[in-house]
Amino acid sequence: MLRGDITKAIRNAVMNELAQVGYGRLSIEAVARRAGVGKTAIYRRWSNKLEMVLEIVSDVAGRAVPLPDTGSFAGDLQLLMMIATKALQHRYASQIIPDLMAEAARNPKIAETLQKALRSHQQAVGDKLVGQAVARGELPADADPELAVDLILGPLYWRLAVARTPVSDDYLERLTELVTAALQAGSSAR
Amino acid sequence: MLRGDITKAIRNAVMNELAQVGYGRLSIEAVARRAGVGKTAIYRRWSNKLEMVLEIVSDVAGRAVPLPDTGSFAGDLQLLMMIATKALQHRYASQIIPDLMAEAARNPKIAETLQKALRSHQQAVGDKLVGQAVARGELPADADPELAVDLILGPLYWRLAVARTPVSDDYLERLTELVTAALQAGSSAR
DNA sequence: CTACGTCGTAACGGTTGCGTTCCGGCGTGC
DNA sequence: GCACGCCGGAACGCAACCGTTACGACGTAG
Structure with a gap:
């Protein structure tokens, strides 16, 4: 019976408020103000701040990102890099993720939710990316998907979300090149 | 005339409080309670929360980390990886850095201070690491220190501070191997 | 031994947010 | 057309913290 447009306005307000002032x-009250609704409408849906934020964030984060399959490892990698770059440059990602990550270190419930929403998804991407490459013979069978994902997302996250330095097309290209080299060389070394 | 032991207790309390509840x-009052001092003692030293935190954090972060010089690029890299791993596993780093990073996205003063404390230092490490390797002929002259540092610290930070997955010696070894391969391959590719 | 400055404690008025409750208004379903 | 449930608004008592002030105790410098 809860009105959908009200719920939507609240969800939206929470994401914006989260990006602007952080979870802490x-x-x-601020969410209600921003959404233009009464506090009552919020407490009718969630029982407290933590539950509300977790439900909304995990819903947003849980939306599956289409896994790449361009036909070649190089293509998959490049596509993934571009998708990740775009995603990390989004205001929600660059502000909310670090904030919730810091919060997760203190609150097990947040940590658990984020792991489900982010890490399992990331792992699926890694498994598929590397799995496809292995099937095509582009990487050896013992290539480590976990390590690969760390190597791909790590530098991008570091640069975009931590150092907050802009990423040029040229930079992205060189990074892709280096990561490709690493994964191939790392395999032949073993 | 301010008593040094009191100042020290406050600095300590701020770092702990920061790690435990975050900047937001x-x-x-909590800092005063934890430090076992009066609020008066704090306000006598800093005028507000932001100024206090910035002064204390930048002091801690500014302590120079000795730059590696083991005689070979591989050795330097391995040492740097180990130092970074240890540093990022420290409670202060893994909790305070993401928190302040998120905060920095909203507050220019924090952003500026952190850039000075972290990024400039990181850049110095990169310049020295790559510079030494170039001088030894282990990397070509046009190797990009910035890219190198992103590739080295990114995966570690991602894994330790974001994914919060433990890092085994074996994992660290393989990562070092891959990064070495990447930097060398990336150079020969150009 | 005196005077000064720092110390902790306690209180101040003011603000913000909590989670709850009551209200009158409005729209929908029956 | 009537009752029900959601809606916003307003107020509640309670708690925390802000930044400031006044106070008496202590310790040290001169």
Whole structure:
């Protein structure tokens, strides 16, 4: 019976508030103000701040990103890099993710939710990316998907979300090149 | 005339409080309680929370990490990896850095301070690491220190501070191997 | 031994947010 | 057309923290 447009307005307000002030300073009252709704409408849906944020964030984060399959490892990698770059440059990602990550270190419930939403998904991407490459014979059978994903997403996340330095097309190209070289060389070395 | 032991207790309390509740929820009163001092003692030293945190954090972060010079690029790299791993596993680093990074996205003063404390230092490490390798002829003259540092610290930070997955010696070894391959291959490719 | 400055404690008024409750209004389903 | 349930708004008592002030105790410098 809860009105859908109200729920939507609240979800939206939570994401914006989260990006603007962070979880620590997010208040129910501010969310209600921003959404243009009464506090009552919020407490009718969730029982407290933690539950509300977790439900909304995991819903947003859980939306599956289409896994790449361009036909070649180089193509898959390049596509993944571009998708990740775009995603990490989004305001939600670059502000909310570090904030919730820091929060997760203190709150097991947040940690658990984020792991489900982010890490399992990331692992699926890694498995598919490397699996496809192995099937095509582009990487050896013992290539480590976990390590591969760390090597791909790590530098991008570091640069975009931590150092907050802009990423040029040229930079992205060179990074892709280096990572490709690493994964191929790392395999032949073993 | 300010008593040094009091100042020290406050600095300590701020770091602990920062790690435990984050910047957003850090309160002067809690710091005073934890340090076992009066609020007066704090306000006598800093005028507000932001100034206090910035001064203390930049002091801690500014302590120079000795730059590696083991005589070979492989050795330098391995040493750097180990130092970074250890540093990122420290409670202060793994909790405070993501928190302040998220905060920096909203507050230019924090961003500026952190860039000075972290990024410039990181750049110096990269320049020295790559510079030494170039001088030894282990990397070509046009090797990009910036890219190199991203590739080295990115995966570690991702794994330790974001994914919060433990890093085994074996994993570290393989990562070092891959990064070495990447930097050498990337050079020969150009 | 005196005077000064720092110390902790306690209190101040003011703000913000919590989670709850009551209200009158409005729209929908029956 | 009537009752029900959601809606926003307003207020509640409670708690935390802000930044400031006043106070008496202590310790040290001169």
